[in-house]
Amino acid sequence: NAGVTQTPKFQVLKTGQSMTLQCAQDMNHNSMYWYRQDPGMGLRLIYYSASEGTTDKGEVPNGYNVSRLNKREFSLRLESAAPSQTSVYFCASRVLGTGSEKLFFGSGTQLSVL
Amino acid sequence: RKEVEQDPGPFNVPEGATVAFNCTYSNSASQSFFWYRQDCRKEPKLLMSVYSSGNEDGRFTAQLNRASQYISLLIRDSKLSDSATYLCVVPPRENFNKFYFGSGTKLNVKP
Numbered sequence A: 001n002a003g004v005t006q007t008p009k010f011q012v013l014k015t016g017q018s019m020t021l022q023c024a025q026d027m028n029h030n031s032m033y034w035y036r037q038d039p040g041m042g043l044r045l046i047y048y049s050a051s052e053g054t055t056d057k058g059e060v061p062n063g064y065n066v067s068r069l070n071k072r073e074f075s076l077r078l079e080s081a082a083p084s085q086t087s088v089y090f091c092a093s094r095v096l097g098t099g100s101e102k103l104f105f106g107s108g109t110q111l112s113v114l
Numbered sequence B: 001r002k003e004v005e006q007d008p009g010p011f012n013v014p015e016g017a018t019v020a021f022n023c024t025y026s027n028s029a030s031q032s033f034f035w036y037r038q039d040c041r042k043e044p045k046l047l048m049s050v051y052s053s054g055n056e057d058g059r060f061t062a063q064l065n066r067a068s069q070y071i072s073l074l075i076r077d078s079k080l081s082d083s084a085t086y087l088c089v090v091p092p093r094e095n096f097n098k099f100y101f102g103s104g105t106k107l108n109v110k111p
Helices: none
Strands: A005-008 A010-013 A019-025 A031-037 A043-049 A065-068 A076-077 A087-094 A108-113 B004-006 B012-016 B019-026 B033-038 B045-050 B056-058 B060-065 B068-077 B082-087 B105-110
Touching: A005 A087, A005 A108, A010 A019, A010 A065, A019 A031, A019 A087, A031 A076, A031 B056, A043 A065, A076 B105, B004 B082, B012 B019, B019 B033, B019 B082, B019 B105, B033 B060, B033 B068, B045 B056, B045 B068
Parallel strands: A010 A108, B012 B105
Antiparallel strands: A005 A019, A019 A076, A031 A043, A031 A087, A065 A076, A087 A108, B004 B019, B019 B068, B033 B045, B033 B082, B056 B060, B060 B068, B082 B105
């Protein structure tokens, strides 16, 4: 059982380039999330999708777009990368309902923007 | 004020010590609280959930103080393997999908 799979694991971009981070889960979870993690700042929520067909902004959505392609996949796009977007990105998913609040995370994407 | 705040540490303790961290939250309506553990350069993993006054799992005890709006994590008989960053999560009641993380407390357990 793969759980949550993120690609790529590492990426280096030049300022102004665009890219899409892919995330897929095989657990039939309803909700999916994108976080970024910078040193000393914990995880900050970028966007989330409570269910297929919906997306909402988190704490730090500026500079990002998301697509909930289907129930399995939730992608994060950087249209014009900036050095401030250098970070580790984590995708996560969970099933809805009380007692099911456990977030399952992917292994992360290390992104450097030069 | 941030939704969730934690002392970044690091907390440096010897093996066998008891250590406790606090996490303060701003939304008084929050009903559920979580502690996650994150090892260096790894993804976070759920450690404990707290729905009422507290929860205990082996050497780990999580307690909730609603009046003062904080949750605590107590680790007894610390092991070297407990060295990690501990993150708290407090989803707001009005939107349970907003899983906001605290910045984490780093624990170093030394021989």
